Amino acid sequence: MNSRTILVVDDDAAIRTVIAQSLRREGHRVMAVASLAEMEAQLTIATPDVLISDVVLPDGNGLDRIARLTTELPGLPVIVLSAQNTLSTAVRATEVGAYDYLPKPFDLATLSQAVQGALARNRGGPIAAVGDEDALPLIGRSPAMQDVYRVIARVVANDLTVLISGESGTGKELVARAIHDLGPRQGSPFVAINMAAIPRELIEAELFGHERGAFTGAQARAAGRFEQAAGGTLFLDEIGDMPMEAQTRLLRVLQSGEFTTVGGARTIRADVRIVAATNRDLAELVASGHFREDLFYRLNVVPVTLPALRARRQDIALLARHFLDKAADDGLPRKQLESDAVVALEHYDWPGNVRELENIMRRMAVLARDERIDGGEVRAMLGTPAVATPTIATDPGIAAAVQGRLERFAREEPAALENGTLYDRIIGEVERPLIEAMLARHGQNQLRAARALGINRNTLRKRLDVLGIEPDTGRSEPPQR
Structure with a gap:
């Protein structure tokens, strides 16, 4: 491996030490400092290949300095670390030109992947500015929500079509509004339509509008949702309930960017960003013939999966x-x-x-x-007793296996009992067979396995990568070192 220089800025000595040791084991040269002033001193000596920086530092805000650094040193990729695990922080990190954003606590494998990616690729471009966090609609600091925040932060600046999936009540429209409100279309209309609430025979007229006399009761021309959302965002909620005939016409609009009203002949340009949402498994609807496969791929450009509460x-x-x-x-x-x-x-x-x-x-x-x-x-x-998390008695076989593993560490690697890695190592040894077993049980279907495990599908995908499990077969491959 070619040795690269990495500058780590964090006022927590333990975090600096852990990151530095981990990256040095991978062959990198690491400089670790505790403040912006110390960072500036290092930058006057030499420019690192990657900068890893905390947000809250003793002498200032890391994001403010990074915003200036990306202008002064445009080729320097920056990875932002933060315990302020909010959508505002994720978006702001992307806004200032950071290559990646990792909420604390993070695992070292994820950090290693981010560093390798930063070394291999250029930094992404800036995005629209973010307003006061109090105005942001999404709340949550869990790892599952951090995955959602990171996707939102990366898509707000462009017009890529987004497909939001999740159970009813998880906040799919809030995500759609955040994508609109934080992006360049924020000053234009946000128009929502619920496909499940519109009679089948009226969906096309609702979407595309109609001319006077186009059908019984059409006494005047009416603009559809595409026209109402011109220049802004059109949110298609419960897209899985859209009738097949309307799916065909929507696909033509997405392909051509143009449409005509019902009963009309004039072509109208569809200047809208499409964000769709569903509480159904569209892949299963495609397989059963109830949803067009080509429309699914047109909508599923950027998937966002919202976790259940x-x-x-x-x-x-x-x-x-x-x-x-x-x-x-x-x-x-x-x-x-x-x-x-x-x-x-x-x-x-x-x-x-x-x-x-x-x-x-x-x-x-x-x-x-x-x-x-x-x-x-x-x-x-x-109204009913709370569903308590069940108390699970420890299986004697598992208890014996853990005890045996500890005894083996004591004989062969006694430092493992003292260096703060024991929890992660033991849990990691249990995690691999558990994930493999659940994938096998659900025919390698990651969505179903993730639901059974009670984790987000994106989290499962990350764990498959970290553990070296082939996603299609469920077989383990040793991680590359």
Whole structure:
């Protein structure tokens, strides 16, 4: 491997040490500093091949300095690290020209892949500026939501078609609005249409408009959603419920960029960005003949998979408090959650996802007796006992295997018991056979395996890559070193 120079900027000494040791093992030269001032001193000596920088540093904001660096040193790829795991940070990192953004905590394999990519490719271009984070609609710091934020950050600056999938109530329209509001079309209309709510015989007229007399009841010309969204974004919700005949006409518009109204002859240019969403598996609808394969590929240019709320339980408390604050801003009584109320919320299965959580919080704001809401009130409001995470007794065979592994470490690699890597190594040894078994159980279908595991499909794909598991066969290959 050709040795490259990497500059790491982070005020956490432990993080600097771990990153430096990991990259040095891969053959890189690493300079690790704790502040922007120390970074500037290093840059006056030599320009590194890659810069890895935290955001919050003792003497300033790393993103502000990176914004200037990408002008001063346009060939320098930058990887941003941040514990501020919000959509605003992800978008801002891309805005200033960062090559990649990694939310903390991150795994070293992901960082290594980002470094290799930064060395191999040029940095991506800047995107539209971001407003106040309070105006952003998406909330969550879980790894699954970080995957969503990173995709959004990379697509807002262009007009690529986006297909958002996820269960009802997960916030698909919020993602579509974020893509619109953060991009260059933000000053133009955002128009949404729900395919499942429009009668089949009226869908084409709703989408493309109609002329006077085009059908019974058409007493005047009416503009369709494509015309209403001119210059902006057209959000096609529940696209999986679109009738086949309307799918054919939509495909022609996506291919040609032009359409005519129902009953009209004049060609109209479709100057819109398309964002579609579905709570159904479009690949399965294609296989069953209920959705056009060519339309699926036209829509699925950039896929975004939204996790169910039960797959990101660590976000529930943050969301619940946000919805209570929002209810208070709307004039409802201000309420606070006791710790046992948070536990009750986190143990419920949330079949209605984020939408159900918001409704429950607004109801609690009105009906809870006291200012502080306890767990009993939450369980009573949910109507059924909270679905607690089951207590699983440790299998004696697994316990014996772990103990045996620890004894082997003590004999052959005693440093592993002291150097802070033990948890990741033991979990990693369990993770590989678990993922392989679930892929085999579901015929190598990654979406179904991810759902069964309770993780995001993008997260599963990343773990397959890190563990060296062939995605089509499920067979393990040792990771390349």
